């Protein structure tokens with residue numbers, strides 16, 4: 001964002017009656033330096049101060065605007081204040097403050113007298129003059145006036161008795177304001193004069209040894225211009241704050257009584273904080289102590305904020321004030337390095353369009369930077385220094401025709417006839433600043449480029465949302481299908497063999513494993529993750545066969561076993577009592593068996609099972625799993641733990657003979673994956689690892705394999721696996737073996 005430094009003007013007042021003028025403070029004008037004829041306010045002029053301790057030493061303070069004792073109110077106004085009025089009408093806030101030791105001429109400069117009006121009355125007149133030239137906008141002026149007395153804010157537009165202390169607040173945009181401050185509309189200069197003269201009487205003034213009418217408070221007069229454009233339905237709001245600060249006081253000189261001393265302490269404290277704020281800004285400090293006084297809080301926008309600033313340093317002549325003069329000048333030197341970031345305050349009164357998601361990120365800020373101001377402030381008056389006339393021209397090309405600045409389709413003010421002249425209006429300059437040679441809009445982009453960016457952003461956002469919706473739809477579809485499966489299973493379980501949908505897919509329904517996995521808490525982690533992985537693989541395209549091709553034999557067996565476990569669960573009408581609502585689904589079971597088959601394609605028993613279930617599904621028959629074997633007592637179980645297993649599914653999970661390790665028992669060698677003849681529904685009781693397909697709570701009294709082993713006191717040799725990583729199958733029963741052989 002463009003920045004604008006606070007402009008400094010220094011004014012040395014004339015010697016007052018009875019004052020000794022030892023010429024220790026002097027204004028060296030440019031014409032004196034160059035041999036010209038300027039007598040004040042010239043660019044490159046210098047304030048020189050003789051060192052009080054060493055008269056041979058002279059300190060020089062160069063400022064762009066220096067006014068000597070002969071300077072007039074008109075010169076100051078014309079050179080430094082008038083350009084600010086132009087800026088105000090461009091929708092920017094301007095703050096002009098008079099600073100200096102007590103009796104240095106601040107009030108004289110700002111307020112002046114009836115016969116010699118100062119900045120305030122002149123500024124008001126200029127503003128009304130400018131207002132009268134504007135025909136395309138409805139312009140209204142409002143005045144507010146406050147004082148900060150002993151660090152409290154009072155409204156000067158209400159009588160003192162009715163003036164409560166006003167709170168200083170901050171709005172959402174971070175702008176500080178005084179709550180409940182009166183803002184009076186003014187339509188003529190006379191109206192303003194009446195209000196202002198009345199309000200000035202409310203201001204706290206007291207007599208001191210140095211000033212018969214010394215300001216005991218800081219006064220802030222604000223004139224706000226509201227420019228409504230009926231065509232564009234926009235309002236441009238400019239503001240000028242005219243601040244007459246109370247003067248720093250040396251109580252030895254002022255001879256203050258205790259009551260004055262309290263005022264003086266408050267004045268000095270607030271001015272001290274002002275100095276700290278300026279110092280902090282110069283140092284680039286992370287924390288600026290604005291909040292340490294009401295004065296700095298209220299001037300926050302003028303100090304490192306968004307307004308354009310002019311500091312008028314008032315200096316008193318004579319050795320008596322030399323130290324104060326040096327302090328003032330040092331403050332001025334620090335202040336001139338403070339950078340503000342002026343913005344144009346423009347409000348669009350049209351009803352806000354529904355914000356578009358893609359436009360949010362590229363919405364322009366509410367307040368727009370005013371780059372031309374920077375140029376105006378930084379280049380204004382900083383000429384070569386040669387032959388600078390005493391009455392310089394305005395920093396900003398003075399145009400009585402304000403124009404609403406900014407590109408982006410804003411209608412400028414219409415050019416009124418004569419006043420326009422060939423000069424460019426200030427707002428025109430702003431527009432130029434915003435538009436560089438390539439016709440860009442200040443942010444380095446042409447309108448076309450901005451449009452393109454918007455289009456791209458919209459397209460990307462639409463694509464993203466479509467994708468999101470697509471994903472959500474898929475998810476819903478999966479859930480719906482899973483639910484359907486469940487319902488269908490339920491229906492089949494109770495529906496007496498009603499026909500299945502002929503469209504039933506042959507593949508495993510997407511997402512079907514997920515709920516199972518959630519419920520089968522007894523599956524070991526490895527298998528769970530394997531199933532999850534398979535689930536994911538399935539989602540990606542049902543590539544089990546290919547996957548099986550790349551798996552190691554052991555992995556194949558494990559994966560096959562996992563599928564068989566789940567398939568068996570679904571082949572039952574109700575999976576287990578403990579699982580409550582889970583119903584078996586024959587179609588799902590069939591799909592799972594087929595998956596298993598892709599990992600153990602040579603397993604005969606598995607093939608048989610698939611054929612059986614296919615038949616049941618095809619003929620709408622219920623698949624009757626083998627009944628569970630009668631529960632055995634613990635004692636008996638421990639003895640028979642290695643007994644032939646009648647759980648054909650467990651047997652079906654058994655590895656092929658060829659894959660059985662040579663060290664396993666004969667029974668194991670004879671066991672065969674898929675070796676089943678009947679569906680007993682009984683879990684494999686003696687698997688070395690916890691059976692995959694054993695559902696928790698099915699038989700709470702059943703002893704887990706390891707316990708069985710312990711209880712069997714080493715008798716359960718047959719169930720021991722020589723390889724923990726490999727699931728060791730049980731041997732089929734004699735009956736099973738016979739049938740297989742048959």
Ligand SMILES: Nc1ncnc2c1ncn2[C@@H]1O[C@H](COP(=O)(O)OP(=O)(O)OP(=O)(O)O)[C@@H](O)[C@H]1O
Pocket residue numbers: 012013014016100101102103104105106107108109211213214215216245246247248314
């Ligand atoms: N440029 C000037 N020309 C003539 N008289 C001036 C000028 N500046 C100041 N004075 C006079 O000097 C006296 C003190 O000025 P003023 O009250 O403006 O000082 P101040 O800085 O406002 O003091 P304080 O801080 O105490 O309010 C007044 O009598 C005023 O008329």
